[in-house]
Amino acid sequence: MGILEENRRLEELDKKYIWHPFTQMKEWLEDKPIIIAEGRDCFIKDIYGKWYLDGVSSLWVNIHGHRKKEIDDAIKEQLDTIAHSTLLGLSNIPAIKLAEKLVQIIQKSFPLPPHPPLTKIFYSDNGSTAVEVALKMAFQFWRHKEVDGKNTFVSLNNAYHGDTIGAVSVGGIDIFHKAFGPLLFKTYKAPSPYCYRCELGEEYPGCKLACLKKMEKILKTRSNKIAALIIEPLIQAAGGMITSPREYLKGVRELCTRYNILMIADEVATGFGRTGKMFACEHEDAMPDIMCLSKGITGGYMPLAATISTDEIYNAFLGEFKDLKTFFHGHSYTGNPLACAAALACLNLFEKEEVIKTLKGKIEILEAWLKNVLILQHVGDVRNVGMMAGVELVKDKKTKKPYDWEEKMGWRVAYQARDNGVFIRPLGNVIVIMPPLNISKQNLNQLLKVIRDSIVKVTEG
Numbered sequence: 118m119g120i121l122e123e124n125r126r127l128e129e130l131d132k133k134y135i136w137h138p139f140t141q142m143k144e145w146l147e148d149k150p151i152i153i154a155e156g157r158d159c160f161i162k163d164i165y166g167k168w169y170l171d172g173v174s175s176l177w178v179n180i181h182g183h184r185k186k187e188i189d190d191a192i193k194e195q196l197d198t199i200a201h202s203t204l205l206g207l208s209n210i211p212a213i214k215l216a217e218k219l220v221q222i223i224q225k226s227f228p229l230p231p232h233p234p235l236t237k238i239f240y241s242d243n244g245s246t247a248v249e250v251a252l253k254m255a256f257q258f259w260r261h262k263e264v265d266g267k268n269t270f271v272s273l274n275n276a277y278h279g280d281t282i283g284a285v286s287v288g289g290i291d292i293f294h295k296a297f298g299p300l301l302f303k304t305y306k307a308p309s310p311y312c313y314r315c316e317l318g319e320e321y322p323g324c325k326l327a328c329l330k331k332m333e334k335i336l337k338t339r340s341n342k343i344a345a346l347i348i349e350p351l352i353q354a355a356g357g358m359i360t361s362p363r364e365y366l367k368g369v370r371e372l373c374t375r376y377n378i379l380m381i382a383d384e385v386a387t388g389f390g391r392t393g394k395m396f397a398c399e400h401e402d403a404m405p406d407i408m409c410l411s412k413g414i415t416g417g418y419m420p421l422a423a424t425i426s427t428d429e430i431y432n433a434f435l436g437e438f439k440d441l442k443t444f445f446h447g448h449s450y451t452g453n454p455l456a457c458a459a460a461l462a463c464l465n466l467f468e469k470e471e472v473i474k475t476l477k478g479k480i481e482i483l484e485a486w487l488k489n490v491l492i493l494q495h496v497g498d499v500r501n502v503g504m505m506a507g508v509e510l511v512k513d514k515k516t517k518k519p520y521d522w523e524e525k526m527g528w529r530v531a532y533q534a535r536d537n538g539v540f541i542r543p544l545g546n547v548i549v550i551m552p553p554l555n556i557s558k559q560n561l562n563q564l565l566k567v568i569r570d571s572i573v574k575v576t577e578g
């Protein structure tokens with residue numbers, strides 16, 4: 118079979134057999150799919166040999182680039198011993214070594230007292246499960262402490278914590294979550310710290326963080342019902358790269374402490390350098406009680422997640438077998454040795470290549486570009502934390518009137534960029550920029566140039 122014939126066959130088979138996530142399949146079936154055959158550095162190549170800059174890190178997971186030798190080698194080496202064994206009733210070497218490494222890294226990130234350190238690693242295999250674990254852990258913690266009634270959670274409007282039912286229950290994006298309303302457990306919703314479209318009609322900094330005050334009201338009056346508050350620190354990513362104002366996160370931490378509510382930081386998107394520090398919570402010294410990690414943990418190689426708790430939470434689950442204090446949760450691939458070996462190699466690379474230090478110059482390039490893009494006719498707002506950025510397109514800049522979502526403006530820009538060798542995936546009217554952290558300055562400039570040209574062409578052309 119010739120190569121063209123084989124490519125067409127793959128396209129047909131894809132359409133025949135694959136149901137793609139977050140995708141209207143009717144549209145997919147009418148389109149020509151891009152099928153990726155290879156990756157290298159911060160590029161991905163389709164089956165026809167066309168290379169694209171991976172502008173969203175293969176859905177926010179890739180850190181050190183594709184086919185990074187050290188991670189490739191670590192997986193191959195692990196394959197020569199064992200690919201998988203269970204963590205239910207057994208342990209394995211990479212899972213142990215990775216747990217130690219994660220605890221050390223987190224302790225380095227939060228050196229200041231009086232934080233109770235995060236010391237216990239509970240593995241799972243994706244961001245949603247990391248969140249499910251955190252919610253169940255927080256809920257059960259209070260049971261074991263014999264504190265009654267703390268049966269619900271506080272989450273934020275515009276929050277996204279994953280797609281399993283628990284994670285959706287603490288989500289706050291109507292377009293994704295509303296359909297499942299009848300299935301969800303009740304949570305209290307705090308305002309989203311979305312300054313460009315403040316839901317309280319206030320303006321920063323004159324508002325003096327009115328959204329935080331509103332949150333405090335919920336916590337103060339309902340603290341006896343709330344097990345935990347869950348938050349995406351500094352940036353509500355899937356909600357539209359919504360960055361919170363300075364001191365907001367610190368304020369959330371203080372409120373949780375004041376009202377005896379556990380703080381869960383969902384660092385699934387922000388963890389591992391994306392924000393310019395290892396963890397987003399570091400920026401405001403807001404150490405959570407439970408931290409959820411996934412995505413970048415393996416450098417974008419293997420599915421792996423970790424939910425990390427304090428000793429106090431862990432200790433509450435200790436007891437006699439008959440006490441039934443066991444944390445009854447676990448997945449078949451929990452602590453998978455191949456994934457843990459990849460993660461260890463990924464974390465070692467952070468040290469070896471001093472990744473965090475290398476980001477400063479790139480963040481400056483990104484921020485200068487964002488400033489420059491803000492002057493465009495249909496750009497309403499630009500936002501970033503470190504290497505996570507969003508450009509919000511608007512129909513009318515003066516009134517902030519958004520494009521109707523059916524217009525798919527974000528997608529039109531993304532398709533335009535795709536034609537010019539850049540792969541990005543928007544969130545509604547927000548263009549997302551989140552390349553692998555190892556991207557060279559030259560490639561970053563190229564990525565940004567194509568995106569700017571695409572915005573101009575689609576919105577002004």
Ligand code: PMP
Nearest residue numbers: 243244245277278279383385386
């Ligand atoms: N939490 C956050 C903050 C996320 O951004 C995501 C995914 N975008 C998730 C959880 C869910 O992760 P996963 O897709 O691996 O289930």
